[in-house]
Amino acid sequence: MQKKLLAIVVIAIVAVAAVAVVWQLTQTPSPEARSIKIGLVACYDKAEGQDMDRAAKLAVQEINDAGGVWVKEWNTKVDIDLVIVDTEDDSTGKAVGPVTRAVLEDKVDLLIGGYTSSGTLADQVVAIDNRVPYIITGASSSLVTRRGPQGNYGGLPAGDPLRINDAEGMSYMFHYCTTTADYSKTVVKFFAETMKPLLDSTYEFGSSRNLRLAILYRDDAFGKGVLADSKAVIASENLPIDVVVERSYPATATNFQTDLTVVKDAHPDAVYVVDFIAGTAEIIKQGQRDVGLDTVYIAVECCEDPQFYTLLGEYGTGQLLESKFAPYAGPPFYLSTVDTYVTDYQAKYNTLPGMMGADTYDAFYIAKAAIEAAGTVDKAAVRDAIESISIDQMLIITETGKIEFSTGTNYHEIAPITFVEQLVWNEAAGECRAAIVYPNTAPGIDPLKQADFVLPAGYEPGS
Amino acid sequence: MSGLIETLLWGVANGCIYILLATGLNIIFGVMKLVNFAHGQLLMIGAYVAFVATTALGLNAYLSILVAMAAMAVIGVALERLTFRRVLGTDKLNEIFVSLGLIYVFENAAVLLWGNKWKQIPNPLQGEGLVIGETLLGYDRLVAILIVAAILIALFILLKKTKIGLAMRATSQRSETSMLMGVNIEKVYVFTFALGAALAGAAGALYGILLPFEPGIGALPTIKAFAIIMLGGLGSIPGAVVGGLLYGIAETLAVYFLGGIWQDAIAFALLIIVLVIKPTGLFGEKGE
Numbered sequence: 001m002q003k004k005l006l007a008i009v010v011i012a013i014v015a016v017a018a019v020a021v022v023w024q025l026t027q028t029p030s031p032e033a034r035s036i037k038i039g040l041v042a043c044y045d046k047a048e049g050q051d052m053d054r055a056a057k058l059a060v061q062e063i064n065d066a067g068g069v070w071v072k073e074w075n076t077k078v079d080i081d082l083v084i085v086d087t088e089d090d091s092t093g094k095a096v097g098p099v100t101r102a103v104l105e106d107k108v109d110l111l112i113g114g115y116t117s118s119g120t121l122a123d124q125v126v127a128i129d130n131r132v133p134y135i136i137t138g139a140s141s142s143l144v145t146r147r148g149p150q151g152n153y154g155g156l157p158a159g160d161p162l163r164i165n166d167a168e169g170m171s172y173m174f175h176y177c178t179t180t181a182d183y184s185k186t187v188v189k190f191f192a193e194t195m196k197p198l199l200d201s202t203y204e205f206g207s208s209r210n211l212r213l214a215i216l217y218r219d220d221a222f223g224k225g226v227l228a229d230s231k232a233v234i235a236s237e238n239l240p241i242d243v244v245v246e247r248s249y250p251a252t253a254t255n256f257q258t259d260l261t262v263v264k265d266a267h268p269d270a271v272y273v274v275d276f277i278a279g280t281a282e283i284i285k286q287g288q289r290d291v292g293l294d295t296v297y298i299a300v301e302c303c304e305d306p307q308f309y310t311l312l313g314e315y316g317t318g319q320l321l322e323s324k325f326a327p328y329a330g331p332p333f334y335l336s337t338v339d340t341y342v343t344d345y346q347a348k349y350n351t352l353p354g355m356m357g358a359d360t361y362d363a364f365y366i367a368k369a370a371i372e373a374a375g376t377v378d379k380a381a382v383r384d385a386i387e388s389i390s391i392d393q394m395l396i397i398t399e400t401g402k403i404e405f406s407t408g409t410n411y412h413e414i415a416p417i418t419f420v421e422q423l424v425w426n427e428a429a430g431e432c433r434a435a436i437v438y439p440n441t442a443p444g445i446d447p448l449k450q451a452d453f454v455l456p457a458g459y460e461p462g463s
Numbered sequence: 464m465s466g467l468i469e470t471l472l473w474g475v476a477n478g479c480i481y482i483l484l485a486t487g488l489n490i491i492f493g494v495m496k497l498v499n500f501a502h503g504q505l506l507m508i509g510a511y512v513a514f515v516a517t518t519a520l521g522l523n524a525y526l527s528i529l530v531a532m533a534a535m536a537v538i539g540v541a542l543e544r545l546t547f548r549r550v551l552g553t554d555k556l557n558e559i560f561v562s563l564g565l566i567y568v569f570e571n572a573a574v575l576l577w578g579n580k581w582k583q584i585p586n587p588l589q590g591e592g593l594v595i596g597e598t599l600l601g602y603d604r605l606v607a608i609l610i611v612a613a614i615l616i617a618l619f620i621l622l623k624k625t626k627i628g629l630a631m632r633a634t635s636q637r638s639e640t641s642m643l644m645g646v647n648i649e650k651v652y653v654f655t656f657a658l659g660a661a662l663a664g665a666a667g668a669l670y671g672i673l674l675p676f677e678p679g680i681g682a683l684p685t686i687k688a689f690a691i692i693m694l695g696g697l698g699s700i701p702g703a704v705v706g707g708l709l710y711g712i713a714e715t716l717a718v719y720f721l722g723g724i725w726q727d728a729i730a731f732a733l734l735i736i737v738l739v740i741k742p743t744g745l746f747g748e749k750g751e
């Protein structure tokens with residue numbers, strides 16, 4: 001009897017030990033485990049790039065502090081290692097080299113970022129050729145994901161050098177950003193639905209009078225894209241808007257007075273300014289200050305940055321900004337995630353965040369979710385995981401409330417919601433603050449609108 | 464029509480900045496036979512000096528022009544003594560590469576000191592102007608034109624009525640003969656470079672009053688200044704004045720009628736046309 005009991009005890013001990021050994025073996029991180037290298041493609045010469053950098057560091061710190069990214073294949077959580085990919089001013093000549101270094105020498109697992117459309121269209125070719133997943137958070141041209149067969153070459157004619165025939169390579173590209181079509185639609189619909197009725201009632205214009213719109217744009221892919229998309233939306237939706245003048249200028253211009261004089265001669269009701277931060281702020285200032293063009297100016301979302309508010313000063317009062325992220329329109333903000341992000345960002349950097357950083361911040365969480373879903377850092381598996389991702393929206397509002405990438409001809413894009421803010425002078429802050437004036441609601445956010453649009457003081461309508 | 468009048472005024476005001484820059488470049492070339500590709504960077508540094516004088520010292524924007532001129536004259540002396548004097552008279556390539564190197568030195572120093580964000584000198588006349596019908600004639604532009612006129616008159620007096628002016632003119636014609644006649648060539652060179660730099664400083668201050676600037680603004684004005692002195696005639700100050708005005712007006716009219724992207728193309732086309740018809744430039748044969 002005692003022998004039998006002893007045998008049972010020994011067997012039990014051996015069994016427990018065996019289970020412990022097996023469990024221990026399954027819990028041991030793979031010797032291949034390493035940190036995940038994510039390259040941030042940003043133009044550090046510009047405020048937008050610096051904002052992207054700060055946002056990326058905040059996201060990486062949060063993720064790493066919470067234990068890192070679970071990689072099933074390695075049986076452990078690992079940290080994200082941020083690799084700086086500085087494209088300086090993001091010109092085509094300067095963007096490709098750093099991305100090549102990141103892909104071939106640093107051997108990044110994934111790329112996030114991009115700024116100008118032209119710079120990104122040039123540097124993404126390296127990622128396409130080397131099959132590196134690239135979540136593009138800048139570059140408003142839809143070509144960054146549509147220039148291949150899946151996107152029907154973005155409508156580019158046969159033989160166009162921008163076309164990419166490598167469908168497999170293009171499948172690694174993802175566009176987590178609004179396109180020129182997205183925000184052009186918001187802007188012209190705002191003019192048709194909100195500003196025109198206000199002008200009609202204020203100045204007793206007949207309803208048959210169309211709103212007179214001037215478009216002043218950079219002579220590059222971005223500017224031309226916005227111009228074409230805006231006119232296309234006006235035509236396709238038969239909106240009561242006449243584009244009375246369209247003027248382009250070199251991307252290097254700092255003197256806009258002559259162009260603004262031509263715009264003034266056309267007597268517009270509003271001016272749509274298509275440029276980045278410094279150029280847009282200068283146009284709005286020079287228009288009011290030097291040319292006496294007292295009208296409504298609307299800027300595009302890449303201007304949603306502290307530097308824009310600083311540069312504008314009081315000249316921003318009453319002016320408009322199309323955006324998808326509004327760090328100056330609160331607190332309280334329209335989403336709790338925005339509240340948390342703005343608070344954390346301010347605490348860490350002692351400044352308000354910009355819009356470019358918001359996309360970047362979200363993209364790091366998309367990367368984390370994708371790698372965890374894939375269970376590996378194998379690039380093809382991560383690509384598949386990003387393609388099928390479905391997580392709750394974070395800082396950028398989407399049509400479904402989820403972050404999901406499309407698979408049709410609008411290839412690998414999200415469906416963002418954009419809105420229009422009006423700037424109001426804030427004496428205490430010594431610069432403008434913003435309030436969302438259009439649209440009234442967004443999916444899951446009711447109301448989104450924070451104030452009614454009003455015409456700026458001294459506003460003069462077009463003839 | 465009102466827009467055209469405003470545009471012409473912009474053209475004249477911009478042309479005045481070009482006149483100062485091109486005149487300084489022309490004087491340096493005329494007297495020292497030195498090609499300074501970093502001349503536009505002197506304009507840029509001048510703009511920053513005036514900006515600091517206005518924002519940090521609280522000086523009036525127009526008084527800051529004098530500060531910029533003085534500071535750039537000092538920098539000019541240092542540049543001439545420390546860099547160009549060492550290579551003057553050696554291979555022309557040495558002068559060119561020294562000036563090309565200085566472009567990067569100045570631009571990087573400006574980024575380091577003042578950052579790369581756009582700045583503008585606050586001035587009391589900003590936004591003020593004479594309104595005639597729909598035409599706004601900005602006082603800042605009108606004042607800029609008057610200031611350039613005053614500087615040019617002072618320069619004319621300096622060159623025609625003073626001993627150093629006479630020495631500069633003599634040196635520009637025959638430096639060796641001047642030396643034999645007792646002219647201290649080294650002093651003339653230092654003074655000439657300081658004067659050219661001071662004119663670039665004044666151009667920079669006016670630029671900063673009228674337009675936003677950042678460390679990279681010097682490159683294009685340098686090329687334009689070279690084009691202007693070729694248009695007006697190498698070594699000719701009246702040529703630089705007429706060339707600067709023509710250039711400023713031509714580029715603003717190009718923007719007005721054809722659009723901003725034509726600004727530089729039309730202005731350089733004007734240069735080509737003039738050089739094809741008269742290779743010595745408008746005033747080349749009567750150069751001083």
